[in-house]
Amino acid sequence: MVAATSKDTNTRFSAESILARSYRFSNYVRLGLGLVFAGAVLATGIGRFHLILIQAEAVGTLVYLFLGLLGLYFMRGGRIPRRFARIAILLDFTTLGAIFGVVCSSSSEDAFQMIGNMPVYAIFFISIGYSALLGSPRYTLFITLYAGLLYAMGLLLAGQSGVIFGGKPDPINSILSLPNAVLQTLFILLTGSIVAAVLQMHRGLSRIAEDHGEEKAQLIESLKQRRQKLANHALELEKTTADFKQFVEDTTGRIETQAAALEQANAVSEELTASATSTSETVKSQSEGIERMATESEQLRGIIERVVRSNDSLNRSARESMESMQSTGQAIEETMGSLRNLEQAFASVQQITGIMTEIADKTNLLSLNASIEAARAGDAGRGFAVVATEVSKLADYTAENVRRIGEIVEQSLQTIASARSHADNAVSQAEHQRTRTRETEEQVRTTSKLLKSQNEILENLIAELEVQRDRAGAVLTTAREQIEGQKELARTMASLDTEVSRINDASSRLKQGIDSIAHQSYELRELSQG
Structure with a gap:
């Protein structure tokens, strides 16, 4: 029983250490995105800071870097700040959605470029990916729905700023393909749903593994008791056999x-x-x-x-x-x-x-x-x-x-x-x-x-x-x-x-x-x- 308790304690410590590494990795991804935004602002924003796109990216850079540094502070010494991690991811998506919406509402040209900007679109998927590192399927599904909502709102703002959604895209007249826009939104929702489903399945498998682990621990304890009894009988038999063998060896030696x-x-x-x-x-x-x-x-x-x-x-x-x-x-x-x-x-x-x-x-x-x-x-x-x-x-x-x-x-x-x-x-x-x-x-x-x-x-x-x-x-x-x-x-x-x-x-x-x-x-x- 003591061995089973020790095993459960070791398992809990191992799970907590894995979860702590996941939280730290998600925070490192956030810092990396902040540095990427900072590099983009420094590379393209010199002399163009009056543009709404550069200003929005600068604000997003500050938010990502601030949250990343604050996460390093809260996670020092192997701590797991669950509430801060969830709030930080929510703020990440809010900042990303705000940048997307502000740029899409500024002008049709900026909105057209923003919607066609694949790195920004990829950041939605990256954010969904490191939100899954928190280990909560429900929270991942919630963040996915929130991201899809923010992206859809950005598309609506782009339509209000003059972007036309039609069948065939035309960059000159700011015409975007409506099916592509809808598919992009659905891809965000579908990816998040798949990640949430995988997390849910992983959690179920973990519970099944824990139940089997307890049964195996009980079976091992029973086998240990039987093995001890068998070892005692074997020792007695070996001792008796050794004494008789010594007698025969002595007699044989004399003969x-x-x-x-x-x-x-x-x-x-x-x-x-x-x-x-x-x-x-x-x-x-x-x-x-x-x-x-x-x-x-x-x-x-x-x-x-x-x-x-x-x-x-x-x-x-x-x-x-x-x-x-x-x-x-x-x-x-x-x-x-x-x-x-x-x-x-x-x-x-x-x-x-x-x-x-x-x-x-x-x-x-x-x-x-x-x-x-x-x-x-x-x-x-x-x-x-x-x-x-x-x-x-x-x-x-x-x-x-x-x-x-x-x-x-x-x-x-x-x-x-x-x-x-x-x-x-x-x-x-x-x-x-x-x-x-x-x-x-x-x-x-x-x-x-x-x-x-x-x-x-x-x-x-x-x-x-x-x-x-x-x-x-x-x-x-x-x-x-x-x-x-x-x-x-x-x-x-x-x-x-x-x-x-x-x-x-x-x-x-x-x-x-x-x-x-x-x-x-x-x-x-x-x-x-x-």
């Missing part, structure tokens, strides 16, 4: 423990039997193996002696290779010294080519100066000019040869650098090979020591094999006696394990039945809490 112990004992017995059999066979094969090992050990001793001799020969080869590599390294070092000396010599040649290039440049400059002086001397210096020309050619020839020598020297230096790089690599490889040879020699020495130790161990092993061969004969006899006893014990344990397995299977089936009952009890409790 499984005994079965596991029997299986383990049986397995141990079988393993002992198998082990004794395997031991007997192993001892037998071991005796035969010892005989073979003794023979093969003698052969292995001979092989080890030959490996020792081969290892000594390898050691001598490694020392000789080491000495050869040292000689090679010294030869490479000497080659590196020769390359460095050759590189220094070519560097000196490069310096000489630089000096020759400088001499050629100075000779060429001297030839140029001589040619200039010969030109100044005229005929007297003609022979001197010839000499200067030859000197210039010699300087160019010398410069060209010096350039070629420089290129040759540069290529030679690059070749020497490449050779020195290869020599460095050869030195590095020789040093690496020397290191590897030292390591090989050391490994050969270590191998020789290990082979000698292995030979000593092998001799001791041959002696021990003789002793173990005698002991294996005694173990073989004892193992055969143990095999017979283990077989008898294994048969007894297998019979006992079969009986325990049967008891364990029956306990498992009982446990599965209890698990099924517990699962059904859990599903019943989940369904009751559902």
